[in-house]
Amino acid sequence: xxxxxxxxxxxxxxxxxxxxxxxxxxxxxxxxxxxxxxxxxxxxxxxxxxxxxxxxxxxxxxxxxxxxxxxxxxxxxxxxxxxxxxxxxxxxxxxxxxxxxxxxxxxxxxxxxxxxxxxxxxxxxxxxxxxxxxxxxxxxxxxxxxxxxxxxxxxxxxxxxxxxxxxxxxxxxxxxxxxxxxxxxxxxxxxxxxxxxxxxxxxxxxxxxxxxxxxxxxxxxxxxxxxxxxxxxxxxxxxxxxxxxxxxxxxxxxxxxxxxxxxxxxxxxxxxxxxxxxxxxxxxxxxxxxxxxxxxxxxxxxxxxxxxxxxxxxxxxxxxxxxxxxxxxxxxxxxxxx
Amino acid sequence: xxxxxxxxxxxxxxxxxxxxxxxxxxxxxxxxxxxxxxxxxxxxxxxxxxxxxxxxxxxxxxxxxxxxxxxxxxxxxxxxxxxxxxxxxxxxxxxxxxxxxxxxxxxxxxxxxxxxxxxxxxxxxxxxxxxxxxxxxxxxxxxxxxxxxxxxxxxxxxxxxxxxxxxxxxxxxxxxxxxxxxxxxxxxxxxxxxxxxxxxxxxxxxxxxxxxxxxxxxxxxxxxxxxxxxxxxxxxxxxxxxxxxxxxxxxxxxxxxxxxxxxxxxxxxxxxxxxxxxxxxxxxxxxxxxxxxxxxxxxxxxxxxxxxxxxxxxxxxxxxxxxxxxxxxxxxxxxxxxxxxxxxxxxxxxxxxxxxxxxxxxxxxxxxxxxxxxxxxxxxxxx
Numbered sequence: 008x009x010x011x012x013x014x015x016x017x018x019x020x021x022x023x024x025x026x027x028x029x030x031x032x033x034x035x036x037x038x039x040x041x042x043x044x045x046x047x048x049x050x051x052x053x054x055x056x057x058x059x060x061x062x063x064x065x066x067x068x069x070x071x072x073x074x075x076x077x078x079x080x081x082x083x084x085x086x087x088x089x090x091x092x093x094x095x096x097x098x099x100x101x102x103x104x105x106x107x108x109x110x111x112x113x114x115x116x117x118x119x120x121x122x123x124x125x126x127x128x129x130x131x132x133x134x135x136x137x138x139x140x141x142x143x144x145x146x147x148x149x150x151x152x153x154x155x156x157x158x159x160x161x162x163x164x165x166x167x168x169x170x171x172x173x174x175x176x177x178x179x180x181x182x183x184x185x186x187x188x189x190x191x192x193x194x195x196x197x198x199x200x201x202x203x204x205x206x207x208x209x210x211x212x213x214x215x216x217x218x219x220x221x222x223x224x225x226x227x228x229x230x231x232x233x234x235x236x237x238x239x240x241x242x243x244x245x246x247x248x249x250x251x252x253x254x255x256x257x258x259x260x261x262x263x264x265x266x267x268x269x270x271x272x273x274x275x276x277x278x279x280x281x282x283x284x285x286x287x288x289x290x291x292x293x294x295x296x297x298x299x300x301x302x303x304x305x306x307x308x309x310x311x312x313x314x315x316x317x318x319x320x321x322x323x324x325x326x327x328x329x330x331x332x333x334x335x336x337x338x339x340x341x342x343x344x345x
Numbered sequence: 346x347x348x349x350x351x352x353x354x355x356x357x358x359x360x361x362x363x364x365x366x367x368x369x370x371x372x373x374x375x376x377x378x379x380x381x382x383x384x385x386x387x388x389x390x391x392x393x394x395x396x397x398x399x400x401x402x403x404x405x406x407x408x409x410x411x412x413x414x415x416x417x418x419x420x421x422x423x424x425x426x427x428x429x430x431x432x433x434x435x436x437x438x439x440x441x442x443x444x445x446x447x448x449x450x451x452x453x454x455x456x457x458x459x460x461x462x463x464x465x466x467x468x469x470x471x472x473x474x475x476x477x478x479x480x481x482x483x484x485x486x487x488x489x490x491x492x493x494x495x496x497x498x499x500x501x502x503x504x505x506x507x508x509x510x511x512x513x514x515x516x517x518x519x520x521x522x523x524x525x526x527x528x529x530x531x532x533x534x535x536x537x538x539x540x541x542x543x544x545x546x547x548x549x550x551x552x553x554x555x556x557x558x559x560x561x562x563x564x565x566x567x568x569x570x571x572x573x574x575x576x577x578x579x580x581x582x583x584x585x586x587x588x589x590x591x592x593x594x595x596x597x598x599x600x601x602x603x604x605x606x607x608x609x610x611x612x613x614x615x616x617x618x619x620x621x622x623x624x625x626x627x628x629x630x631x632x633x634x635x636x637x638x639x640x641x642x643x644x645x646x647x648x649x650x651x652x653x654x655x656x657x658x659x660x661x662x663x664x665x666x667x668x669x670x671x672x673x674x675x676x677x678x679x680x681x682x683x684x685x686x687x688x689x690x691x692x693x694x695x696x697x698x699x700x701x702x703x704x705x706x707x708x709x710x711x712x713x714x715x716x717x718x719x720x721x722x723x724x725x726x727x728x
Contacts, residue, residue: 042460128691134460135406136690139619142612143686150680154672273471273608280464315480322468329465330456 009176009184014302016175020191020260022298023198024050027253028275029282029290030205031246037222037285038242041126042134044141047272048148049114049247053254054263055152056113057106058161064099101166103259110255111248118247122240145269153265160262165190190259197256201249202291208245209287218242222285277325283338293336297321357626358544362537369526375638380529381597382641386634387532388593391539393617393629395586398543399579400615401624402555408463408611409450409470413443413584415477415606417591419484422491422601429501430514432523432531436592443588444581451580455573458562470608477603490602516596528597535593539586540630546582547626555579587614616686622696631697636682643681646674 028050035043065085072080087095098105125144129137164170169189176185209215221228221235228235254263261267278297282289303309305317316323328335364371368386372378396410417439424435454465477485485491493513502514516523523531546552557565558572565572595601604610613636621632651674655666673681693700 125687125691132694135400135404135463136694138406138408138460138463139615140687140690143616143683143690146609146612146679146683146686150677150683151672154677154680269609273467276464277468280461315476318475318479319472322472325468326453326465329461330453333457333461 009181010306012181012185013187014306015299016185016187016191016195018299018302019295020194020198020298021302022295023195024253024257024271024294025275025278025298026291026294027198027201028250028271029278029294030202030287031249032275032279033282033285033287033290034242034246034249036279037287038218038225039122039126039130039239040225041129042137042141043126044138044272045121045145045148046141046246046250047268047270047275048145049117049250049268050254050257050271051152051263051265051268052117052148053110053114053251054258054267055156055254056110056251057103057163057255057258058156058263060106060109061099061102061163064102100164103163103165103255106255107252110251114248114251115244117251118244119240121247122243126243127236127240145272149265149268156265158265160264162262163258165259169193194256194260198253201252205245205249206287214238214241274321277321279335281325281328281335283335286335286337289335289337297324300324354544354548358541361540361627361630365533365537366530368533369529377638377641380525382637383529384532384593384597385637387529387536388590388597389614389617389633389637390536390630391593392587392590392614393621393633394536394539394543395583395590396614397618397623397625397629398546398586399583400618401629402547402552402559403576403579404559405455405458405576405580406463406615407454407466407580407583408608408615409466409468409473410583410587410614411606411608411610412450412470412473413447413587414591414594414610415473415601415603416446417443417588418595418601418605419477419491419591420588421592421595422493422599423484425493425499425516425595425599426491426497427500429499429505430516431501432516432518432596434501435516435596436535436589439588439592439595440585441588443591444585446588447581447584448577451577451584455576455580467608467611470606470611474603474606474608477606485601485603488603490600493599516599523596532593532597535589536630539589540626544626546579551575551578613682616682616689619694619696620685620689622698625696625698628696628698635697636685639681640678643674643678644676 028046031049032043032046035041035046064087067083068086068089069081070084070089072082085095085099087099089095121144125140129140172186172188173192174183174185175181175187175192176183209219217228217233217235217238221238225235254267257263274297275294278293279290281297282291282293300320301317304320310317332338365387368383369378372383377383392410392414396407399410400406420439420442421435424438428434450466450469454462454469457465478487495511495513499507499514507514518527518531521527554565554570554575558575562572591601591605594605614633617632617636618629619632620635621630622628651667651670652663655663655670658666671677689696695702
C-alpha cells in the first residue's frame, strides 16, 4: 500500500513536467497547426536560465581565510555573500525559485523571436517540413548550450528549507513509511498552478476565447476580422514560458544537461498523441497518467515479472492507444486527423 | 524484367557506377580518398537511398529508421561471432532480420499517416534503443557494444578447419580481408547494386503507384486500390536497405553499439535525403556524401588549427574569430549540421538536385530566343 502511494507520488511530479510540456505542444498544434520539435529545447533553455542565474549569483571573489593563521590563505566566496553577509546567502540559496522571475521574460522573448523569425513562415508548408525545420532548430539550440555550458549535467540545489523530505504518511495517519522530498511536492503544486493559470487564462479572458475559437476554426475567426496571427505569436510565447518554467523548477530534481530537452520531447510528443491532438485537457491528463504508469513500471516487483517494461511502457501505451483510439484519449473530430 | 524504359537510365547507371568506382582517384585532390571515409560514403549512401524509397516516393516521414540500421549491425556481428567471418552470410542475415523488424513495425505504424506515422516510428525506434541498453544486454552487450572475442564459436569457420590465432580474425570475403581498399570496393559494389534496384523501383509500376499514394492517397483508395500493401512493401524494402547499411558497418568495423539506433541518427539520414533532394535518384547519395565529408572536415579541426587559420588577423580579432569558429567545428560540428538542416529546409526544400535543376533551367532558357523564353516564363507564371 505504502509502496503504491509512493509510486503515485513519484509519477505525479514527472507527470507534471510531461503535462506542462505537452500543454505547450498542444497549444501550438491546435492554434498554429505547427508540429514543434524544438519544444523540448525550450524546456532545456528554461533549465539553463536557472543554471545561468545560479552562476551569476555565485560569481566568486577571493577572500582572506581567517581560520588559517599560519600563513595568508584565501578562499573563494560568492561576491554577494562577501558584500552582504546577512541576505546574500539567502538569495544564493533561493536561486532556483528566483530563476522563475528571470525565466518568464527570457522565455517570452525567445518564444516571440522563434515564432516571428522562423515558425510563422512554415504555417502553410507541409507537416514534414515543419518537423524538419524545428528539428534542425532543436539541434542548433542544443549545441549552443553545449558550447557554453559543456556536456556534463550541472546539479542545482533546492533551497535548504525544502531540501529535506516530508513525512506525508504521518499527515494522513498512514505510518512513517511514506516519506517524500519537499521539492518534488512543490514541483507538483507548481505544475498544477501553472496548468490551472493557463486554463483559466484560456477560459475566462477574451483573448483566451479568441484563441480557443482559433483552435476550432482559424479560418472563420480570421474572416470575422480578428488578427489571429498576432495572437498566435503570443500563444507561442506563452507555450514557451510553460515549457521554460517546467525546466526551471525541474533542475533540482534532475541536473540539466544539453540533451535533457530531447529526452523530454520524445516523451511529451507521445503524451500529446495519447491525450489527443489539440485537446488541452487530454494532454494534461495523459501527462499525469503516463508519468504514474512509468513510475509503477519501474517498481522492482513489476520489473521482475516483465523485465525492461519501465523502459518501454510509455511507447507501448502510445502504440496501443493510437491503434485502438486513433484520435487519442480526448481528441476531437477534425483536428489533425492525418 | 531488365529492360529500361529509356537509354538515359542506362547512361545514368553506368555514370553512377563509374563515379563510385573511381572515387579513390577523384577524391584525392580534396584529401578524402582514404578507405575509411569512402566506406562511410558508400554505407550512408545506401542508407539514404533506402530512406528515400520510403520518404521520397510516398511522403511518409519515418523518424525511426536508425533502428533498422542498428538491428542490421547487431545481426551481422552475431553472424561473425556464431557462424563465420565471411561477410556474405552476415549481410544476408542483416537484411533479413531488418526486413522482419520493418515488417512488424511497418504493419503497426502504417495504420496511421502523417505526423502520427512519424511519432509511431519514433516511438518504436526509441523503444528498441532503450531495450538495447537495458534488458537486451545479453544480446547487445549494453553500453560497451557488441564485439568479437577470441572465444567465439564461429561454427562454420571451425568446421572448415580454420584456426583462430592469438589475434582477432578479421572479416573477409572468401579470404579477401574486408578492411582498407578491398572493404571500400565491396561497399561500392553493394552501393551500385542498391542504386540499380532503387532505379528499377523508381521506374516500375510499383514506383508509380507509390508516387500516386504521395500525391493523393484518398483518391487512390476511391479508385479501388488498397494502398496499405504497397506502403508496407516499400517500408520493408526501405528497412532492408537500412539493415544492409548496418551490416556493412559491421563488415568494415565488427562492432555494434546502441547509439546507432538513437533518434538523432534517424534524423541524420532524413537530413541527408532532403539535402540531396528527396524523391530524386542521385540526391540521397549526394547528400550522404556531402554530410559525411563535411563531418569529417569540420570535426577534425581544433583550436590550434583555428589559430593558424586566423593567424593573419590582428590579435584581438583573432581570438574573437577563433572562439566564434570553434562553435562550429570539432566536437560542436552538430551545430553546423543543425544550421544546414534549417537553411536547407527554408531555402531549398527540394534539396541540391532542385538547385541543380533550377540552374540547368536558367541555361536552357538562355539558349532559346528571347521571345520564347518570355513566353515560357509567362506560361509558368500562369500555371
